[in-house]
Amino acid sequence: MNDEPQTPPSRSADRVYDQVKAMAVTYRLRPGERVNEVELARSLGVSRTPLREALNRLAAEGFLIATVNRGYSVRPLDPKRVLTLYEYRAMLEVGALRLACERASDEALDALAAFAARSRDEPDDDEHALELLTLDEQFHESLARLSDNEEMVRSLRSLNERVRFIRWIDMRKGRRSSTQDEHLMILRHLRARDADAAAALMQTHIARRLDQITDMIRAGFAEIYTGNALAAKAMGEVA
Template sequence: MPRQTTKPDAAAAKPNLAGEVFARLRDMAIRYELKPGERLNEVELAERLGVSRTPVREALYRLAQDGFLVESGRGYSRRPLDVKETLDLYEARSAVEAECVRLVALRGTDKALDDVEKFLESSIKTPSNAPAAKLVELDEGFHERIARAANNAELLRMLTSLNERIRFIRWISMETVGRDNTQAEHRRILAALRTRDASAAEQMIRGHITKRTDQIVEAITTGLARIYLGPAIVNERLKI
């Protein structure tokens, strides 16, 4: 009896393709390769990515649900880079992270805090003149590990989503302002969590995030200039 060969399951392959298309378009949205206010054309995006329109349509719908896009006629456009909206996102991030540190102080395990400290000590070895994207990645890593230590999956999901939506602005801010005080602030937040001082940890995390909001207007102005210079120039200057 001839041996039967197993063909790839088309139904199983489709979710993988849909996920890849979504990840690519989300990355394009985060980097503002999709320009603010730009109306998106499914056919052009499908051709650009070498796929059919179906996974593109599904990805655009998901990106709209995640806050990257807004409805525009019968399609979508990239959400504008807006000062008020960015401030709202930072305010939401502050609220989420304040609750995370409160929960960590109350119920976080010593092992979870050890993991945060291990990551922090490792990240400190990265030089301050490293690419902005790398420094932001490390900063997000610290905050998201604290969220994991809070042991609340929904808070972690919200924080991850907020980080994605403000990542471009944080790249710009990190490049222009740097991270001189960031590591010291991280150490103080961790120390407060070690002593289970919820009030101090919450006050520190809010102050830590509020400092960044002071640079939002400048970062957006710089960011818009770079967006319209073209993605290649933006990526080269941010080293992303």
């Protein structure tokens, strides 16, 4: 009789979901590729049941594409599609910011400003790009949380995951110092309860042109096919 504790099915499914999601977010599963469920299940050491559950969830959340009678494929790295995600992000964050301007206390804004100031001490180099991106996501999600609208926070968190790979590439191109300066200026506008000035700066802070996104995607493809440090890091965290 085997007395070793067995992992509950729900926990097993969640773990598989986390692993496959990390692979999709970081393009460890390459863009446009059809997911080979048999090979993926074998590589993860799991059965097809929790894998299929994970794939269904990820397709519903926009990380994979489900096609009738063809299974699942990885979302493509298409400039126009990425542009729509950036446009959605700008609209969502500006809306959350305007609510935060009405609802956030001065103390909460000061605490977020202190976090933004501390995060400027992180090294601004290629090696620390993932840590810098994590801090950036924490800032934006914390600011959205000051809107007191959990649906906006949940949507932003999901959206950040969907553009994480491209934003990581963007962070590696040396935008760090201007990013932190803009964070602090946005908070100064909010502290002054100047929603219009804060919103205008947030819009500029987030917006990207199609040619900029195309350049980032070109760099992203080079990374995917020559090592993909983000995928290696993410998979190590969820193993």
